[in-house]
Amino acid sequence: MNYPSELQYSRDHEWLRMEDGVAVIGISDFAQSELGDVVFVNLPEVCDExxxxxxxxxxxxxKAVSDLVCPVTGTVCEVNEELLDAPEKLNEDPYGTWIIKVENVTDTEELLSAEQYEAECTH
Amino acid sequence: MSELKRTQLYETHLAAGATMVDFGGWDMPVQYPSGIVAEHLYTRHFCSLFDVSHMGRLLIEGPERLEFLQHVLSSNVGGLDLYKAQYCIIPDEDGSAIDDAYLYRFEEDRLLLVVNAANTEKDLKHLLPIAEHYAVTVTDITADWASIAVQGPKSKELMTILSGGEAVTEPMKNALNSLMLEGHFARVAKTGYTGEPLGYEVYVKSEDAAWLWNRLCELGARPAGLGARDTLRLEAGMPLYGHEMGLDPDGRPMPIYAVPLAKFAVSFSERKGDYIGRKALEKQYEAFKRIQNRDFSDCTVLPKTIRPITLLERGVMRAGMPVYRNGEQIGWVTSGTMVPYYKAEGEGLETVITDTVEKRAIGSCYIASDVLEDDIVTVDIRGKKVKAVIPARHLDNMAPPFARPILYGVELSKREDTGDALPAKALNLLKKAEDNHLWRQRRCVNLIPSENTPSRAVQMLSASDPSCRYAEHKKVKSFYDKDIFYYQGTGFIDEVEQMAVAELRKYFGCTEVETRVTSGQMANTCTFSALMDWKNRLDRKHTPRRLGYVLNNHIIKGGHLSAQPMGALHDYIAIDPVTERSAVVNFPVCKDNIFKIDVEETKKVLDQYRPELIIFGKSMVIHKEPVAEIRKYVDEQKIPTTIMYDMAHVLGIAGDYFQNPFEEGAEIVTGSTHKTFFGPQRGVVAVNYKEDELKYGLWETIETRAFPGSVSNHHLGTQLGLLMAAYEMNAFKDAYQSAVIRNAKSFARSLKAAGLKVCGDPANDYTETHQVLVSVGYGEGAEIANRLERNNIIVNYQATPDEEGFTASGALRMGVSEMTRFGFGEKEFDALAQLIAACVLRNENVSEDVSRLRAGYTTMRYCFDDKDFEDALEAFAGKIGF
Structure with a gap:
């Protein structure tokens, strides 16, 4: 299992990276492994809050459907539409595959570092 | 919570890195590291192993086992033969399912009932108190035996390695067998829960479980978990208890007839008596029939039914999601997910399964019974209404070795109208017909054993004036059975028919021949119709009784289609009330030669069934039929029966070089006149009854079932051609028949020597007929036959007796009669064998060589070719304008 140290993590297994004030969000390696084969991703629309x-x-x-929980409050400014046709990218490269980007971030959940998140997952 | 139970393979699953879950109280693998999608695809494309040892296995023994099971199961247990399995449901009094199950009869006097793991306890609680009223014991033997499902197109190959080449089971679905797998005792069922046409469920003693699992993995099978098992069964449209059976999302019991499989699983045989749920099921059945006839006036006992459902927009359905039609909720999704498949390209037999993986969102739903196929509905996916459709099915497994996904909305390409003017179309047709004629007659070597080319005289006569005429005629008692014709201008054809009958009587050495039937299939239909009419001749006040039992060759064992319930027997065969199947039983075949009838085993069948009709004859035929042996036996045992020989394929070799059906004791011979015989395409019925015999009445019935029973216009042109063909046959029979048999044997030896796998017994040079069978590898038949056609060699691909059906064909069927007529001898057939070997084994292009070989043999032999005849033929052609 991989936990890149440059990323932050939520307890709901999303990862987050800030790029010029924009939050780039995906799911962790642990999350994709627990989910198994991802066959479909339901995305929000740009401008959604x-x-x-x-x-x-x-x-x-x-097997099942799982919610994607947002670690920040803001406006969705970009969605990764590639996932509509190739959802398996989330399994193949979870950290190289972002899901949404959020701008105008006004609030952020308590996030974990890579070490803290790894400890949570292996708990 | 009590501790989870473990199967015999628990450690094996852990070692393979499986993700384990609680499934009905068992700690089971839901998936392995490769994941559900890969496991699903590997099953469809190669072979997967599923641990199904958790399923409840109940052994039912005791003198009243049958009565007990008839009472507690929905199915007709009395119709379950030894070494067969059947799907069944355990109903409650209200006609809902307590569980669904599979019943196996591996042993004469014990039955194995396999139930869902999560329901085992509930089932036992239901069954045991009832069992107390019967002389029967129900024993839970789940822990004693492990069960592994081996599923997928390669399963047969892998299992056959373990069986050391012995047939794992008969190729038919639900067939069972007990055999040794590399020294380990196993019970094998050709059953499964994946929709795969090739798949087995294998029972081995607990201590052998890990061995079998690991051994199959070594051979290339891969483990698959419950996740893939669920997506596979969902794609196959198979119900899962708790989803498509049991309680609906509102907590109401779902009626058994809501599930399409109920049609097969429920019996109302009188022999089942007043079984549990019978009354409720009868009501459901009435409603089911109304609904199938699109009468939705009363759906109260069957308001909803289980149907397949496919999303037309993005999304994934899950169990419990509501389904709407025009804004009104009509039911729920019962199972749903996204299922992967390999994309296919091309059409029909040329369909190629590619490596490209695609996915589709499919499911099952429990919705209003008045929804029709292709109806559009919507599914509420977490608040979003997504468009969906009710398809006919998600998967089809009738073209083995693959289960094939059926995608919604696929349409076959249609031949577009060229838009040309009609004169241009007419010219084009002529040109194409000419091309086809010259290709098939001059450049191709035709080895289709059911075809022959008639002589020029036969062809010309067939196209002359009578081909436009009618000549209905019938024997009339008032005129001492003189044939009376209804039309004028028929004097010539009257004479022709009488001469044809006389000539064919001579050919067969029999008393009577009917030539008006225009095909071999019609010859059989006419005969079966007459047999049924004859059977009922003394009672015209009741609906006539159909024929049964009938003994014939199974279609998979080479039986002729025309002698099957799906062929000419269709409207004349009875349903056996005990088995609720067609009253047909098949000739057993020799274990060491599956192309040959086993006479000793046949005697046992004769004793048991005392068939009223015995039909010899095959379309895949390399041996003589044991007519004399069976005649002797039925006479000794005084079994009242009629022996018929459907000689369609071998009519032209009837005689001393093959067999004389009437001398050996056949009463009726039917056949087509254009396979090994020299005729145009027609049929014939011959009998050997004498006028003073009781059964001469059967012959007279055959005549009336020919006309007016089968034909009004009996194709007088080819009737004329048939007379010439009969002259040719009677004149050249010795030379032709001996050449055909000699050539077939020689051809078979040459093919063998050239490295091909020739089927049959080397002791008689692989064949006693005009046919030669070559095995080219399981499922490869169609492709190789196609390749040969591109090389100007026309054969037909053929499923051998251990293959499932035509798409799984692993053999080529070839016949030497036509090329023998064109003058091929042993030397030419040897040259041809070399070309076939080059094409089949080395994929060489031999098309030019084949055409060159053919070019030297375009003159018809075994027909009249003296100068007088040739001159007369030319004059005839000139005068009538050919």
């Missing part, structure tokens, strides 16, 4: 701690979409694996 996202709220910290609230779902912004969901990922469907063969």
């Amino acid at each position: 996202a709220t910290a701690g609230e779902p912004f979409g969901d990922v469907e694996s063969v």
Whole structure:
């Protein structure tokens, strides 16, 4: 299992990276492994408001559906539409595959460092 | 919570890195590291292993086992033969399912009922108190045996390695067998829960479980978990208890007839008596029939049914999601997910399964019974209404070795109208017909054993004036059975028919021949119709009784289609009330030669069934039929029966070089006149009854079932051609028949020597007929036959007796009759064998060589070719304008 140190993590297994004030969000290696084969991703639309701690979409694996929980509050400024046709990228490269980007971030959940998140996952 | 139970393979799963979950109280693998999608695809494309040892296995023994099971199961247990399995449901009094199950009869006097793991306790609680009223014991043997499902197109190959080449089971679905797998005892069922046409469920003693699992993995199978098992069964449209059976999302019991499989699983045989749930199921069945006939006036007992459903927009359905039609909720999704498949390209037999993986969101739903196929509905996916459709099915497994995804909305390409003017179209047709004729007659070597080219005289006569005429005629008692014609201008054809009958009587050495039937299939239909009419001749006040039992060759064992319930027997065969299947039983075949009838085993079948009709004859035929042996036996045992020989394929070799059906004791011979015989395409019925015999009445019935029973216009042109063909046959039979048999044997030896796998017995040079069978590898038949066609060699691909059906064909069927007529001898067939070997084994292009070989043999032999005849033929052609 991989926990890149340059990223921050939520307890709901999303990772977050700030790029010029924009929050880039994806799911962790642990999350994709627990989900199994991701077969569909339900994405929000650009300009949708996202709220910290609230779902912004969901990922469907063969087995079940899981909410994607937003670690920040703000406005969705970009969604990764490539995932509509190739949801398996979340399994293949979870850290190289972002899901949404959020701007005008006004609030952020308590986030974990790589070490803290790894400890949570292996707990 | 009590501790989870573990199967015999628990450690094996852990070692393979499986993700384990609680499934009905068992600690089971839901997936392995490769994931559900890969496991699903590997099953469809190669072979997967599923640990199904958790499923409840109940052994039912005791003198009243049958009565007990008839009472507690929905199915007709009395119709379950030894070494067969059947799907069944355990109903409650209200006609809902307590569980669904599979019943296996591996042993004469014990039955194995396999139930869902999570329901085992509930089932036992239901069954045991009832069992107390019967002389029966129900024993839970789940822990004693492990069960591994081996599923996918390669399963047969892998299992056959373990069986040391022995047939794992008969190729038919639900067939069972007990055999040794590399020294380990196993019970094998050709059943499964994946929709795969090739798949087995294998029962081994607990201590052998890990061995079998690991051994199959060594051979290339891969483990698959419950996740893939669920997506596979969902794609196959198979119900899962708790989803498509049991309680609906509102907590109401779902009626058993809501599930499409109920049609097969529920029996109302009288022999089942007043079984549990019968009354409720009868009501459901009435509603089911109304609904199937699109009468939705009363759906109260069956308001909703289980149907497949496919999303037309992005999304994934899950169990419990509401389904709407025009804004009104009509039910729920019962199972749903995204299922992967390999994309296919091309059409029909040329379909190629590519490596490209695609996915589709499919499911099952429990919705209003008046929804029709292709109806559009919407599914509420967490508040979002997503468009969906009710398709016919998600998957089809009738073209083995692959289960094939059926994508919604696929349409086959259609031949577009060229838009040309009709005169241009007419010219084009002529040109194409000419090309085709010259290709098939001059450049191709035709080895289709059911075809022959008639002589020029036969062809010309067939196209002359009678081909435009009618000549209905019938024997009339008032005129001492003189044939009376209805139309004028028929004097010539009357004479022709009488001469044809006389000539064919001579050919067969029999008393009577009917030539008006225009095909071999019609010859059989006419005969079966007459047999049924004859059977009922003394009672015209009741609906006539159909024929049964009938003994014939199974279609998979080479039986002729025309002698099957799906062919000419269709409207004349009875349903056996005990088995609720067609009253047909098949000739057993020799274990060491599956192309040959096993006479000793047949005697046992004769004793048991005492069939009223015995039909010899095959379309895949390399041996004589044991007519004399069976005639002797039925006479000794005084079994009242009629022996018929459908000689369609071998009509032209009837005689001393093959077999004389009437001398050996057949009463009726049917056949087509254009396979090994020299005729145009027609049929014939011959009998050997004498006028003073009781059964001469059967012959007279055959005549009336020919006309007016089968034909009004009996194709007088080819009737004329048939007479010439009969002259040719009677004149050249010795030379032709001996050449055909000699050539077939020689051709077979040459093919063998050239490295091909020739089927049959080397002791008689692989064949006693005009046919030669070559094995080219399981499922490869169609492709190789195509390749040969591109090389100007026309054969047909053929499923051998251990293959599932035509798409799984692993053999080529070839016949030497036509090329023998064109003058091929042993030398030419040897040259041809070399070309076939080059094409089949080394994929060489031999098309030019084949055409060159063919070019030297375009003159028809075994027909009249003296100068007088040739001159007369030319004059005839000139005068009638050919």
